[in-house]
Amino acid sequence: MTYLAKNIMKVQPAATIAVTNRAMELQAEGRDIISLGMGQPDFDTPDHIKEAAVKAIWDGETSYPPVPGTPAARQAVKDKFKRFNGLDYDIDQVMVSAGGKQVIYNALVATLNPGDEVLLPAPYWVSYPDMVTALGGVNKAIPTTLENNFKMMPEDLEAAISDKTKWLIFNVPSNPTGAAYTRAELEALAAVLERHPHVLVLSDEIYEHITYGDFKFTSMASISPAMYERTLTMSGVGKAYAMTGWRIGYAGGPKELIKTMIKVQSQATSGACSIAQAATVAALNGPLDIVEERVREFEARRDMVVSMLNQAKGLSCPTPEGAFYVYPNCADLIGKKRPDTGAVIANDEDFVTYLLEGEGVAVVHGAAFGLSPNFRISYAASRQQLEDACQRIQRACAALID
Ligand SMILES: Cc1ncc(COP(=O)(O)O)c(C=O)c1O
Incomplete structure (x- = not known):
């Protein structure tokens, strides 16, 4: 009998990290690997942000910050919500945490009772279901389709809501598909939600600036x-x-919820690093032009990757509106045989294993995100690497045997 908590035993290590680790192992063995598994920009933090952090260190901003965030960071978050999102929050409706992940965790700890249901349009970000499971909640996936560009339909949302539904968690633009809802599409979902006032909504907008x-x-x-x-x-x-x-992550929302999330945070981390909060003030109050320049680079990469994947035999890849991921469908390849081992590709996990072993391309299988048969490519990599990776994928698809 284990002494470990039952709920945490059900939690899976993130597939995105597992793939990246496997790619690093193969690289260490001398294999030529292109790793497109991780979800982070391949750029550096802009200089003015780094300088603000260095200044904070020399100014002695090195003691415990207030749990909900430094006054300057909270003010910058409040102002950004108003300026960019058109959202008016009071200071006590916003908080700063150690990453977007801590915001979500705080919110779930603050609200979930055993058996509460959480709706997740699938494919979803890998961490949502595991956090819900760890906290004794019940995940309910709402599958989307390639035909609807992986967007949840209002009728499917309506059908999934029950008396036990506590949250709808969704992510715009999406990790892993890059899909982003227009205002009209959000209004249609809101019309459903407004009929069910007991359902809270967690809108994960971490990719909000990366749209095309x-x-x-x-x-x-x-x-x-x-x-x-x-x-x-x-x-x-x-x-x-x-x-x-x-x-650094941050949130805005109903006063009572934020107050309880601050209580959770006070007993977990006592808040986010003071130096990183000073850097965040410079980021949020600073110009967006460097972000926009990088978004244009991501857009050029997206166009190249989508076009090359759609030329690969058996793959089909919609053009996403944002983030830096694509989520091609590989249904036409299921049942074919690998040319090297003769093994049948039975699912998307077999396909990504084949890509890694056969061509040295590391991507993440769709089952990890709750919708198969697909795989996720992060195009936060150089154009050279992406072009090479897509050529390898084209070659791998063409080589499969009927
Ligand atoms: C959809 C989504 N939400 C939240 C996060 C977590 O962000 P942070 O690194 O700020 O904790 C990520 C990071 O990969 C993400 O992709």
Whole structure:
């Protein structure tokens, strides 16, 4: 009999990290591996942000910060919500945490009772279901389709809601598909949610700045007063400002919820690093032009990757509106045989194993995100690497035997 907690025993290590570790092992053995498994920008933190952190160190901003965030960081978050998202939050409706992940964890600890249901449009970010499981909640996936560009349909949301539903957690633009809902699409979902006022909404907007073409990002909480009152809006500086290692996320939402999340945080981490919060103030109050320049680079990569994947035999890949992921479907390859071992490709995990072993391309299988048969490619890598990876994928697909 183990002394470990039952709920934590059900939690899986993140597949994204497992793939990256496997790719690193193969690299260490001397194999030529292109690793497209991890979800972080391949850029550095902009200089003005680093300088703000150095200044904070020399200014002695080195003691415990207030649990909900430094006054300057909270103010910067409040201002950013108003400026970019059109959301009016009071200071006590916003908080800063050690990463977007801690925001979500705080929210779930603050609200979940055993048996509470959490709705997750699938494919979903890998960590949501595991956090829910760890806290005794019940995950309910709402499958989406390639035909609907992986977006949840209002009728499917309606059908999934029960008396036990506590949260809908969704992510716009999405990790792993890059799909992003337009204002009209959010309004249609809000119309369903407004009929079920007991359902809270966690809107994970961590990729909000990374959108392409004419797409205009909209926050769920800005759709209507009813949505504002029960939506927790989460974001962070990691993805937009290439600051994943600084570990800063933040949230805005209903007062009582934020107050309880602060209570949770006070007993977990006592809040986020003071130096990283000073850097966040510089990021949020600073110009967006460097972010926009990087987004244009991501867009060029997206166009190249989508085009090359759609030329691969048996793959089909919609064009996402944002983030830096694509989620191609590989249904036409299931049942074929590997040319090297003769093994049958029975599912998307077999396919990504084949890509890694056969061609040295590390990507993550769709089952990890709750929708198969697909796989996720992160195009936060150089164009050279991406072109090489896509050529290898094309070669791998063409070599499969009927
Ligand atoms: C959808 C989504 N939400 C939240 C996070 C967590 O962000 P952070 O690194 O700020 O904890 C990630 C990071 O991969 C993500 O992809």
